[in-house]
Amino acid sequence: MSTARAGLRRGSFRLLAAAIVVWSLFPFLWQLVASVQPDRVLGAASPSWLPNPATFEHYVNIFTVKGFQQYLVNSAIVAVSATAIALVFATLAAYALARLPLPGKRLSLAVILAISMFPQIAIVSPLYEVLNKAYLLDTYRGLSGVYIGLAMPLMVYILYGHFRLVPKEIDEAAKIDGAGPVRTLTSVIFPMVLPGALVAGLLGFITNWNEFMLALAFESTPDYQTIPVGIANFTAVHFVPWGDVAAASVVVTVPLVVLVAVFQRRIVGGLTMGSVKE
Amino acid sequence: MTVLLEAGAPRTAAPHRRPTLGKHREVLAGLALLAPTLLCVLAVSLYPVVRTFALSLRDTDLAGQQSEYIGLHNFAELLDDATFLGAWLQTVGFTAVSTALETVLGFVIALVIHQSFRGRGLVRAAVLVPWAIPTVVTSKMFGFLFNGDNGVVNYLLVHLHLIGSNVNFVGDPHTALATIVLADVWKTTPFMALLILAGLQTVSPTLLEAAKIDGASAWTTFWRVTLPIVAPALLIAALLRALDAFRIFDLPYVLTGGGPASSTMTLSLYAYQRTFNALQLGYGSAVSTAMFLTEIAIAAGFAVFLVRRFRAMEV
Numbered sequence: 001m002s003t004a005r006a007g008l009r010r011g012s013f014r015l016l017a018a019a020i021v022v023w024s025l026f027p028f029l030w031q032l033v034a035s036v037q038p039d040r041v042l043g044a045a046s047p048s049w050l051p052n053p054a055t056f057e058h059y060v061n062i063f064t065v066k067g068f069q070q071y072l073v074n075s076a077i078v079a080v081s082a083t084a085i086a087l088v089f090a091t092l093a094a095y096a097l098a099r100l101p102l103p104g105k106r107l108s109l110a111v112i113l114a115i116s117m118f119p120q121i122a123i124v125s126p127l128y129e130v131l132n133k134a135y136l137l138d139t140y141r142g143l144s145g146v147y148i149g150l151a152m153p154l155m156v157y158i159l160y161g162h163f164r165l166v167p168k169e170i171d172e173a174a175k176i177d178g179a180g181p182v183r184t185l186t187s188v189i190f191p192m193v194l195p196g197a198l199v200a201g202l203l204g205f206i207t208n209w210n211e212f213m214l215a216l217a218f219e220s221t222p223d224y225q226t227i228p229v230g231i232a233n234f235t236a237v238h239f240v241p242w243g244d245v246a247a248a249s250v251v252v253t254v255p256l257v258v259l260v261a262v263f264q265r266r267i268v269g270g271l272t273m274g275s276v277k278e
Numbered sequence: 279m280t281v282l283l284e285a286g287a288p289r290t291a292a293p294h295r296r297p298t299l300g301k302h303r304e305v306l307a308g309l310a311l312l313a314p315t316l317l318c319v320l321a322v323s324l325y326p327v328v329r330t331f332a333l334s335l336r337d338t339d340l341a342g343q344q345s346e347y348i349g350l351h352n353f354a355e356l357l358d359d360a361t362f363l364g365a366w367l368q369t370v371g372f373t374a375v376s377t378a379l380e381t382v383l384g385f386v387i388a389l390v391i392h393q394s395f396r397g398r399g400l401v402r403a404a405v406l407v408p409w410a411i412p413t414v415v416t417s418k419m420f421g422f423l424f425n426g427d428n429g430v431v432n433y434l435l436v437h438l439h440l441i442g443s444n445v446n447f448v449g450d451p452h453t454a455l456a457t458i459v460l461a462d463v464w465k466t467t468p469f470m471a472l473l474i475l476a477g478l479q480t481v482s483p484t485l486l487e488a489a490k491i492d493g494a495s496a497w498t499t500f501w502r503v504t505l506p507i508v509a510p511a512l513l514i515a516a517l518l519r520a521l522d523a524f525r526i527f528d529l530p531y532v533l534t535g536g537g538p539a540s541s542t543m544t545l546s547l548y549a550y551q552r553t554f555n556a557l558q559l560g561y562g563s564a565v566s567t568a569m570f571l572t573e574i575a576i577a578a579g580f581a582v583f584l585v586r587r588f589r590a591m592e593v
Contacts, residue, residue, distance in 0.1 A: 013390070013393070013395070014395075016386075016390055017390055017395070017397070017401050020387055020390060020401060020404070020405060021400065021401055021404040023464070024404045024405050024407055024408055024464075024468070025404050025407060027408075027416075027419045027420070027423060027464065028407060028408075028411065028419070030419070030422070030423065030430060031419050031422070034422065042428075043428065044428065045428055046428075046433055047428070047430045047433055086318075089314040089315045089318060090315060092311040092312070092314065092315070093311060093312045093314070093315035093316070095311060096307075096308040096309075096311035096312045097312065100304050100305070100307065100308035100311070101301055101304055101305060101308070102305060102308040102309065102312070103305070108312065108316070111319075112315070112316070112319055115319050115320075115323040115324060116319075116323075117518075117521055117573075117577075118323050118327055118570075119524070119525040119546065119566070119569060119570060119573060120525065120527070120546075121525060121527065121545070121546040121549045121550060121566045121569065122326070122327050122330050122566045122567070122569070122570045123322065123323055123326035123327060123330070124326075124550070124553070125326075125330065125333065125340070125553050125559055125562060125563060125566075126325065126326035126327075126329035126330055126333070127322070127326050128340070129329075129342070145322075146322055148318055148322075149318040149319055149321060149322025149323065150322060150323075152315055152318055152319060153319060156315060175300075180303075180307070181303075181304055181307040181308070181311075182307065182311075206410055209412065210411075210412035210413060210414075212412070212413060212414050212527070212528045212531075213527050213528070213546075213550065216531075217550075217554055227412065227414075228412050228413075228414035228415075228528075229414075231412075231414050231415060231418060232414050232417075232531070232532050234418075240421070242422050242425075245418050245422070246418075246422070249415045249418055249419065252412060252415060253410075253411050253412070253415055256410040256411060256412075257407055257410065257411075259410070260403060260406040260407060260409075260410045261403045264399060264402050264403040264406060265399070265402075267406060268402055268406075268472060268475070271472045271473075271476065
């Protein structure tokens with residue numbers, strides 16, 4: 001009897017796990033199927049579950065007619081540059097906060113984290129004013145500069161957790177060997193927190209890649225608009241081009257899905273550490 | 279430290295000087311390392327928020343043509359603004375419902391991916407997918423799934439005889455906000471699950487084993503051992519989620535534009551429209567400020583609750 005119950009329990013657990021996978025993946029898979037179906041099928045009264053006939057016309061369409069590659073280039077430039085710069089600054093700051101004898105460390109960390117909780121709507125118009133005065137609206141530099149500051153708090157937090165896991169003795173050994181704080185960081189400690197830096201960089205990149213409101217406010221021409229703004233504006237006059245929208249969604253999402261699948265273990269590990277301590 | 283003293287103390291006349299000087303240098307280095315981050319964060323967040331407060335007291339437009347100090351006039355006007363009041367209520371309601379659903383579902387998912395079983399990596403990766411997808415894309419996806427003409431959700435519900443005929447989910451004031459809640463739950467539950475998973479990982483296996491040996495059922499162990507230990511992490515996760523849910527913008531902007539009949543208007547969306555479409559910088563800033571104050575109230579509410587709980591646990 002107890003084996004039957006254990007079997008039942010195992011069965012229902014598997015069912016639950018399967019339900020979670022289906023729930024998480026179905027909208028994306030549905031988008032994937034829609035992206036290779038002709039408009040005629042997408043407009044039909046009953047959906048066609050499998051792409052038959054399959055077509056790549058939507059992919060061709062978004063790159064030839066709609067110039068989607070420009071949005072991809074814009075997003076890549078802004079997100080990569082902002083993430084790289086933020087990662088350097090955040091690493092330095094997290095190292096200082098986690099390992100150097102600074103006065104008011106906890107306060108600094110708390111301020112950085114609290115500020116990251118500010119709603120974007122409360123910062124968008126003053127930043128618009130500043131960028132406007134500096135002639136940085138409709139540029140890569142303006143948006144990228146703002147993204148540097150936005151992605152940084154989360155990065156500092158993740159890296160702080162990782163720096164604290166490196167034993168103090170290692171700093172002291174480096175100090176005895178005559179290394180200063182910067183040298184200790186670059187050649188001894190940083191290699192040890194590389195996994196944390198990877199997670200921080202990945203999360204910062206995803207945040208910047210996906211950001212919508214600021215990009216919408218600061219970039220008014222397709223020459224500088226990022227992917228979310230481009231997709232949001234994907235509407236024809238009389239109907240929604242679902243096939244094109246689906247194709248664009250797939251193009252943007254596939255890199256993220258691949259990143260998440262490859263780094264799943266590190267992302268989960270990086271996010272769930274740090275919060276555990278104290 | 280001990281190593282240093284042992285090595286240095288017998289030989290030097292002033293054993294204190296070197297460490298002190300070294301410490302001084304370290305503090306300076308630390309400040310130098312921290313400075314770029316603090317400057318960026320202050321420039322991109324703290325200054326703008328303070329400026330938004332200041333702008334909320336002015337009658338000014340986005341082009342900067344006019345600017346006049348009018349005190350609390352904008353806020354007085356807010357109280358008579360039906361769209362603002364509706365947006366406030368809808369945002370609070372949206373936050374409460376979506377946070378509650380996401381906490382419960384996130385807890386369930388966290389419990390599942392905390393177990394070790396074959397295929398756990400696949401489940402964890404699948405759960406991360408909605409979280410990684412841009413919210414704008416999520417909006418379009420749900421617009422397609424819940425399309426009133428021939429969306430697959432309508433098709434399934436009609437064929438399962440749950441509804442008589444197609445429902446215009448995003449076009450009907452009765453269902454539009456619920457559709458946005460659903461899209462938000464899909465998109466952000468993974469984040470909750472990860473935060474709660476972090477809490478679950480602090481529950482020591484020996485404790486669970488002890489409960490088992492004492493004859494506690496899985497159900498009792500969950501309620502009496504796991505839940506009390508996870509509770510603080512759960513509340514903090516819910517707080518972070520609530521603060522984030524309260525600023526919802528992307529989903530209603532793309533999915534409904536705040537309509538139909540302002541039934542999905544949220545505070546962020548309203549502030550944005552007032553500032554960037556109507557170009558009323560002062561009034562838009564007043565909406566943002568009101569929203570920010572509500573967020574602080576939410577955070578304070580959670581903080582009081584958390585402190586009380588911790589006190590109760592200590593006694």
